[in-house]
Amino acid sequence: MKKMSKAEAYEFLATGTRTGKLATVRADGRPHVAPIWFVLDGEDLIFNTWHESVKGKNLVRDGRIALTVDEEIAPYAFVLVEGTVEITDDPAESRKWATRIGARYMGADQAEAFGQRNSVPGELLVRIKVDKIIAQKELAAW
Amino acid sequence: MKKMSKAEAYEFLATGTRTGKLATVRADGRPHVAPIWFVLDGEDLIFNTWHESVKGKNLVRDGRIALTVDEEIAPYAFVLVEGTVEITDDPAESRKWATRIGARYMGADQAEAFGQRNSVPGELLVRIKVDKIIAQKELAAW
Numbered sequence: 001m002k003k004m005s006k007a008e009a010y011e012f013l014a015t016g017t018r019t020g021k022l023a024t025v026r027a028d029g030r031p032h033v034a035p036i037w038f039v040l041d042g043e044d045l046i047f048n049t050w051h052e053s054v055k056g057k058n059l060v061r062d063g064r065i066a067l068t069v070d071e072e073i074a075p076y077a078f079v080l081v082e083g084t085v086e087i088t089d090d091p092a093e094s095r096k097w098a099t100r101i102g103a104r105y106m107g108a109d110q111a112e113a114f115g116q117r118n119s120v121p122g123e124l125l126v127r128i129k130v131d132k133i134i135a136q137k138e139l140a141a142w
Numbered sequence: 143m144k145k146m147s148k149a150e151a152y153e154f155l156a157t158g159t160r161t162g163k164l165a166t167v168r169a170d171g172r173p174h175v176a177p178i179w180f181v182l183d184g185e186d187l188i189f190n191t192w193h194e195s196v197k198g199k200n201l202v203r204d205g206r207i208a209l210t211v212d213e214e215i216a217p218y219a220f221v222l223v224e225g226t227v228e229i230t231d232d233p234a235e236s237r238k239w240a241t242r243i244g245a246r247y248m249g250a251d252q253a254e255a256f257g258q259r260n261s262v263p264g265e266l267l268v269r270i271k272v273d274k275i276i277a278q279k280e281l282a283a284w
Contacts, residue, residue: 021212023175029206033209035210035214066175067175074248
């Protein structure tokens with residue numbers, strides 16, 4: 001097992017169509033986790049979510065998150081992010097980021113459609129401010 | 143987007159070397175998430191963890207979990223499991239399951255070595271009893 005540098009960890013997060021697995025906590029204290037599409041803005045991670053989704057409601061109540069992205073083939077690797085979120089519902093900002101997210105996961109030709117669909121009223125724009133990163137590679141090299 | 147049947151969802155969980163992203167809650171109420179290697183035993187999910195890992199300590203204190211497995215390429219799909227865990231440290235059981243888990247993720251030739259390494263004293267065997275499954279496919283078919 002080797003530790004990734006911070007630069008490697010961010011490159012890993014940004015590679016291809018890897019999704020983030022976002023953990024939040026429900027009102028009754030149970031954990032929740034869901035895959036999300038996200039992009040980076042400097043050291044922040046940005047995603048959209050519907051205000052009535054489980055993660056959306058959880059984040060409005062408690063902004064603390066953990067998120068992981070991993071490589072599911074040998075020798076395996078993962079990045080784990082811990083942080084807190086800032087939430088806005090500004091339509092222009094939402095649309096800008098939803099379009100970039102659409103480009104990452106659906107391709108440039110569907111980015112505009114995705115951006116439009118995911119910036120309607122009720123969609124939240126969530127910015128993860130990272131407190132800590134744990135990143136390891138070559139996990140199975142033992 | 144289409145709903146997977148329960149049988150499809152379990153087949154999805156068991157395919158290849160897909161990892162589970164396991165969400166738990168820390169003592170201070172923050173969420174935690176980490177990739178895990180697991181196998182199925184009927185409708186249960188089974189994995190090993192070190193007793194002093196974050197997830198190990200969290201699960202001993204609060205056995206409620208959420209876990210997701212997803213497909214990171216279009217048209218995208220995911221399975222989300224919610225449940226609670228049963229924890230044991232029986233060495234023979236631990237070794238049996240650690241060997242099966244090693245076979246899944248490292249291949250048959252390394253299964254015994256993995257089984258031995260992950261059933262030493264201090265390794266916990268964790269069985270997820272599933273309360274609820276949410277499983278969707280063709281997410282990007284819109």
